Amino acid sequence: MQLSYHTVWGVTPSLHSPLMSVTNAISGTTAAAALCVMGGGLYPTTPSQTLAASAAFLSAINIGGGFLITKRMLDMFRRPTDPPEYNYLYSIPAGVFLGAYAYGFQHGYPEIHSLTYLGSSLCCVGALAGLSSQHSSRLGNTLGCYIIIHYLLLLHL
Secondary structure (H helix, E strand, O other): OHHHHHHHHOOOHHHHHHHHHHHHHHHOOHHHHHHHHOOOOOOOOOHHHHHHHHHHHHHHHHHHHHHHHHHHHHHHOOOOOOOOOOHHHHHHHHHHHHHHHHHHHHOOOOOHHHHHHHHHHHHHHHHHHHOOOOOOHHHHHHHHHHHHHHHHHHHHO
8 A cells, every 4th residue: 555655646747647547447457356256158147247247348448448548648748759669569578477377377386376466466556656757657558558458368367
């Protein structure tokens, strides 16, 4: 709790809206809980599974919209003289992270779940910290996108 407080405390005022937008996207991980409650069938068969499917759908809109709006807001600060960005290259370590998790899961290492959730949680804090300054804000948004993808993929393994 203290870490999150200090992360958000130093946010530049002009980055408050992008930070809140990413926070909204991260809080949309209610999709994770909804996926667990859905029951695993092709169609919902009980009222609780129907509500869970609805929650997962609405959370997916919340997640995608949060990152899309954040990117658009950050693009408003972009100058023509800014160097090109290569944030897509962060998909390489993200893929390695998922591959290591899948390997550990397939070979029966029970502690891999805790380590993966710890790494994902630290990256969530890193995404919020990245949005606290203009210099690292686009990286923070990219990191947040990858972490949400990890959370959702981890539920399916």
